[in-house]
Amino acid sequence: xxxxxxxxxxxxxxxxAPLGIALMILLGSLxxxxxxxxxxxxxxxxxxxxxxxxxPIAPMNPADRAFVETVQEVLEANLRRTGAFNLLPxxxxxxxxxxxxxxxxxxxxxxxxxxADALVVSGLYRTADGRVDLRFRLxxxxxxxxxxxxxxxxxxxxxxxxxxxxxxxxYIYEKLTGEPGFxxxxxxxxxxxxxxxxxxxxxxxxxxxxxxxxxxxxIISLAWSPDGxxxxxxSFxxxxxxxxxxxxxxxxxxxxxxxxGSNSAPAWSPDGRQLAVxxxxxxxxxxxxxxxxxxxxxxxxxxxxxxxxPTFSHDGQSVFFTSDRGGSAQIYRVNVNxxxxxxxxxxxxxxxxxxxVSPDGKLMAFIARRDGKFLVAVRDLANGQERxxxxxxxxxxxxxxxxxxxxxxxxxxxxxxxxxxxSSDGRVRTRISLDTGGIxxxxxxxxx
Numbered sequence: 001x002x003x004x005x006x007x008x009x010x011x012x013x014x015x016x017a018p019l020g021i022a023l024m025i026l027l028g029s030l031x032x033x034x035x036x037x038x039x040x041x042x043x044x045x046x047x048x049x050x051x052x053x054x055x056p057i058a059p060m061n062p063a064d065r066a067f068v069e070t071v072q073e074v075l076e077a078n079l080r081r082t083g084a085f086n087l088l089p090x091x092x093x094x095x096x097x098x099x100x101x102x103x104x105x106x107x108x109x110x111x112x113x114x115x116a117d118a119l120v121v122s123g124l125y126r127t128a129d130g131r132v133d134l135r136f137r138l139x140x141x142x143x144x145x146x147x148x149x150x151x152x153x154x155x156x157x158x159x160x161x162x163x164x165x166x167x168x169x170x171y172i173y174e175k176l177t178g179e180p181g182f183x184x185x186x187x188x189x190x191x192x193x194x195x196x197x198x199x200x201x202x203x204x205x206x207x208x209x210x211x212x213x214x215x216x217x218x219i220i221s222l223a224w225s226p227d228g229x230x231x232x233x234x235s236f237x238x239x240x241x242x243x244x245x246x247x248x249x250x251x252x253x254x255x256x257x258x259x260x261g262s263n264s265a266p267a268w269s270p271d272g273r274q275l276a277v278x279x280x281x282x283x284x285x286x287x288x289x290x291x292x293x294x295x296x297x298x299x300x301x302x303x304x305x306x307x308x309x310p311t312f313s314h315d316g317q318s319v320f321f322t323s324d325r326g327g328s329a330q331i332y333r334v335n336v337n338x339x340x341x342x343x344x345x346x347x348x349x350x351x352x353x354x355x356x357v358s359p360d361g362k363l364m365a366f367i368a369r370r371d372g373k374f375l376v377a378v379r380d381l382a383n384g385q386e387r388x389x390x391x392x393x394x395x396x397x398x399x400x401x402x403x404x405x406x407x408x409x410x411x412x413x414x415x416x417x418x419x420x421x422x423s424s425d426g427r428v429r430t431r432i433s434l435d436t437g438g439i440x441x442x443x444x445x446x447x448x
Contacts (some may be wrong), residue, residue, distance in 0.1 A: 006202070051117055052088065052118040053090050054079070055120060055121050058090055059124040061337075064124055066263050070161035070162060074169075084176075084177060085171070088115060097119075103146040107119075116270060118172075120168075127153060131156065132155070132160075133153045134151070135152075136149045138176075184204070185204050186201055186211075186440065187443070188442070189441060194217060196214055197214070197215050197218055199213040199246075200339055218236045219236065221233055221234040223266050223267055224446055225268050225446075232244065232246070233246065242263050243258070245266075245275075252429075256277070261281050264277070265277060267310045267312060269311070274291060274292060275290050276321075278307070278309070285306045286299055286306070287307050294344065300334060301323070301334060309353060311357050311364075313357055316336065317335065319333070320355040331344075345364075346366070346386075349368050349369060349370055351367075351374075354367045354396065359399075359403075363378050363424055365400065366379070373392030377389065387425075389407070389429075390409065396410050397442065399442055401444050406423055406424060409442065443444075
């Protein structure tokens with residue numbers, strides 16, 4: 001397929017993807033773990049959805065029926081939750097449609113006449129070592145083009161079926177919209193259970209939610225490593241604020257900052273080799289750079305002002321942070337080499353704090369106080385334009401999706417904790433209110 005055709009296909013589908021993956025994560029992320037007392041409010045109007053058809057997956061071995069049913073269910077749920085696609089019902093075909101079918105003009109014409117802009121065909125096969133091989137192809141019926149597919153070889157477990165479905169959805173979403181899919185990413189958040197705080201790690205659709213840490217003390221400031229294998233956070237379990245790095249595959253934890261006073265606000269460098277942390281060991285709140293294992297602390301800010309909430313720039317050459325050095329909380333930027341004095345970034349309003357830079361480096365989200373409300377704001381780092389994208393009144397902890405198109409954040413509804421998400425342009429907003437307990441400090445994992 002020519003680049004021109006690929007770009008045309010992506011533009012056509014991207015133009016009709018209004019809600020994106022943020023809604024998918026919000027609708028799915030808490031359904032299994034926090035299903036009771038759930039209320040979802042969606043504001044903002046999407047445009048027309050793209051009709052696509054996902055043919056039933058045909059297993060070669062009847063014993064694999066449960067595997068393909070799980071894949072089919074998860075794949076369709078992923079695609080449906082994006083708000084980009086309208087999944088058309090597909091009855092079983094005779095003969096069954098699978099990945100070996102020829103992409104003929106008659107096939108494209110037949111499915112186009114049934115209203116499907118795209119068609120997914122799949123098959124499941126057994127390998128010589130007893131594993132399963134899930135193969136699929138994506139067909140563009142409007143352009144009469146085969147957009148390719150994948151061969152996913154895994155064990156025949158339910159968990160592997162779910163993972164394979166996420167990878168299928170990633171591929172389909174990217175090919176049809178031009179934006180990376182991130183169904184295979186994970187979401188971290190802190191949930192309140194009675195008097196305990198529980199750090200939870202869940203798949204993007206909320207399944208396979210696992211507690212990573214339970215504590216009677218607060219857990220805050222979650223930060224994913226760039227490779228998605230580690231999570232930095234602050235825990236008060238020892239009676240004071242201490243920064244940990246948690247290796248999720250093994251459960252191994254390492255203290256990276258436990259100095260006299262407070263240790264807080266970890267942020268990863270883009271290469272995963274360093275953390276920016278806030279320490280008060282010298283009396284005032286200052287930003288330090290440390291290696292990922294906590295070694296070699298190097299002070300980045302100076303003075304008697306409060307300097308906190310660091311976040312690295314996309315290229316890792318500078319750090320944005322909050323400081324009251326000008327008399328009120330505002331956002332500044334400093335070179336990681338400390339060769340230039342900090343530069344003030346925000347000027348509008350009496351309070352601007354908690355900056356976070358988008359994965360593509362183009363935007364910075366932060367919390368702004370306007371008319372007594374704490375709101376999520378977004379700044380274009382190229383031209384300096386800012387816009388308010390949330391409703392408040394008490395929004396906090398913004399975190400970008402891997403695509404940089406969405407922001408997840410904590411909020412309050414009638415005094416109760418909630419998770420919300422908003423598109424980075426502010427056009428579409430979603431909110432989940434929880435009647436059964438608090439959920440805070442959301443952090444979106446990066447692309448695997």
